Amino acid sequence: MTDPILVVSGLHAYYDKSHILNGVDLSVGSGEIVSLLGRNGVGRSTMIKAIMGQVIRSGSIQFKGEAIESLPTYQISRRGLGYVPENREIFPDLTVRQNLLLGIKSGRASSRWSERDMYNLFPRLEERVNAPAGVLSGGEQQMLTLCRTLMGDPDLIMIDEPTEGLAPKIVEQMAGLFEEISSRGISILLVEQKLTIALKISNRVYVMGHGNIVFHGTPEELDANATVRQEWLEV
């Protein structure tokens, strides 16, 4: 692993009285693509929300060497942590362009990405630039959510199940995009169900059980480890 950009240790998370994460350790290196795998309901989304400060949590979270576990969400985001949630939370009444512009953080000077870059990546968004985002197809909305977060110029982007419910062709396009993002030096923490794409593009993978990490290694190691795959991933 390269120098770590994100180091999570002993992370616990709670919804009211239910204790969801039980001391999770995880790290992401600069420029790395890391996947977080696991069955439905094991707490992968909760993990990302806890890092983002959206659920009650305890433990230590270091981002770019700074402790962020007690910062409010918007401060965490402003330090360069991007979040693409699982349910494509676009702003349906605003136009595609307005959605993109809201991704830009107030008072930030320069960005790796321009609005133009987004349209070059996804020409489809440019065609619909003045349409309300709510009328876009699922795939288009997913692209928009991703682009909106990129507009904020994150150094690490956490993406929750981006390929869920998308056609295979778009899934492939997405995978290509992740490699493009990564080639610009941005780290990615990816939550995925589809093992094939995760194994193909990741530098390292984590497998989550019930609120714990049950496996951690390279894609090759996971591929070789039939026990882990059967017990924790396959249905």
Next chain:
Amino acid sequence: MEFFLVTLLNSLSYGLLLFMLSSGLTLIFSMMGVLNFAHASFYMLGAYFAYQIGAYTGFWIALFLAPLVVGVIGAFTERFGLRAVHRFGHVAELLFTFGLAYVIEEVVHLVWGRAPVNYRIPERLDFTLFTLFTTQYPAYRAFMMLVSVVMLITLYLLLTRTRVGLIVQASLTHPSMVEALGHNVPRVFMFVFAGGCALAGLAGVLGGNMFITEPGMAFAVGSIVFVVVVFGGMGSLVGAFIASLIIGAIQTFSVALNLSLLDFLNLFGLSISEDSFWHSGLSITISQTAPVLPYLLMVLMLIVRPRGLMGNRET
């Protein structure tokens, strides 16, 4: 014809005033999911502050200062009151605004007493703007309308044309996503709350001297604004706008109509003798029913269409 035109103008100015109140209430409701029971108390504060400040500076400076002060009080209410109560849930927030309404009323009692204060229309605006047939139309009503329309357009442009407006719009429906994009949503909440209170304060500055400035005004206006927001659909600005105009018209026309069902029947040549069982019921005039009409309408709306005219969430 004359009656109709004048009453229409009056209902328009009243409706716009109602919208100044209901727009803030609706914005705050969309954002926090909490109906602010103290909203009309800020209307009352606006009127009293304008009266008090105006005594030193005259009306024109008070017109700007009073809503500003009310807005600042609103900001503090959100920052140190509602936000602290928020983690205990919606019921606690509701109770908080309920209590606040009483506190404000008591403070008004203490400072200005229980009787109405002599908050008057400024002399410069106390003249007849034009005479419609035989009715003299007061300039102050026209001024009220002008200020309301300017506010309305400003609010619209602010919400749709500026970046801050877009952030507010997005925060209405997806606050946690907006915050994850790096926007200070708690501060946006505070400003929306303050802005809503300032609008209510402005309505008080304008309505206080047009109607009356007394401790009971918050309760009287508050229940009508509540009707407007439920009728228009909780959380919908467009709905609140339409509902304000409709309720404004209904109230104004019904007060002005001194007709009864009896008169109506007479029109068709039917007459009912004074000692008939039906006579007393039918002789109730529309203006006598005016106070309950808005509530009747609200109840009807709740039966026919519980989410209101334009609302998108079940209440």
